Amino acid sequence: MADHYEVLGVSRDATPDEIKKAYRRLARELHPDVNPGEEASERFKLVTHAYDVLSDPEQRQRYDMGGDGGAFGGAGGFGGFGDIFETFFGGGGGRGSRPRDRRERGQDALVRVTLDLADVVFGAHRDIEVDTAVLCESCQGSCCQPGTQPVTCDICHGAGNVQRTVRSLLGNVVTSQPCTTCQGYGTTIPYPCTTCAGQGRVRARRTVSVDIPAGVETGLRLQMPGSGEVGPAGGPNGDLYLEVTVAPNEAFSREGDDLLATLEVSMPDAILGASATITSLDGDVDLDVKAGAQSGDVLTVKGRGITPLRGGQRGDLRVGIQVVTPTRLDGKERALIEEFAKRTKAPAPRLAEFHQGLFAKLRDRFRG
Structure with missing residues (x-):
């Protein structure tokens, strides 16, 4: 049996890279497409087998310690259990496997x-x-x-993978690995x-x-x-x-498909009622503040909200009223308010019954 190192023409302490380079050089020289002679074909088989053994660290170690390095023939060799494995498993993935496609899907x-x-x-x-x-x-x-x-890759001949023989208790099992020359x-x-x-x-x-x-x-x-x-x-x-x-909007916020806004109303307008025109996101809107309006009351304008994502009728524009109490009064204004309080006989401040209404969140926003 020929020495694998001599077949490749390298020393016994050759590096894996030196072994690979020697194999590539000989494979190009002895490939049947380049050198169709029978002698070259036999040498090509020897070179390929030598490379299979020496390029695998475990096989090379066993070979250096006196093993046969997966020699051709012999008990359990080709024609034994190895052929059975190849028949059922395609040579350990070598037969039937296809080369990689260079075209791949791009990233998102x-x-x-x-x-x-x-x-x-x-x-x-x-x-x-x-x-x-x-x-x-x-x-x-x-x-x-x-x-x-x-x-076409001159090492794997277009297969995209190269076969290696692994010796096992059941004989020589042929495995397949991606070709390192063409990746x-x-x-x-x-x-x-x-x-x-x-x-x-x-x-x-x-x-x-x-x-x-x-x-x-x-x-x-x-x-x-x-x-x-x-x-x-x-x-x-x-x-x-x-x-x-x-982005946040200074005047409007969103709740589902509805738009929310706050309308500040003076105390006299809240008492007497008033009309107001506000600028919405799609034009002016006229609002009618009824007499006796309270903070937290909501004016609803149908169909002036947001169009649902999956289509359908637009939501509403809901405008919450916030009554603004004056903080500075001159003497005459204060006298008028005091006279108004006497005439209405307003009750003293007291706790009201607590209830969680539909627009509680909106009222909480007013209080903030």
């Missing part, structure tokens, strides 16, 4: 967008700048320089595209047009299929996700 991208409350009411259109991976224009995803193409692709790229360094894609800034529906809220993520990064070697795009943040 996340972009955060800030909206005004008006955008939430009516929806919005945005042109968003995204820094992401796009298809390389020079090679169009082929990863090769123009005019060139990938070539499991089955092909190599001798002339990578200089624009994308053989990746088939480049980083670039692009504009994505987005129609944001009405009814969104802070924290919601909108999915845009196929608008994310292009994959390696021109693979399909990932998805783009827009994470929404709604």
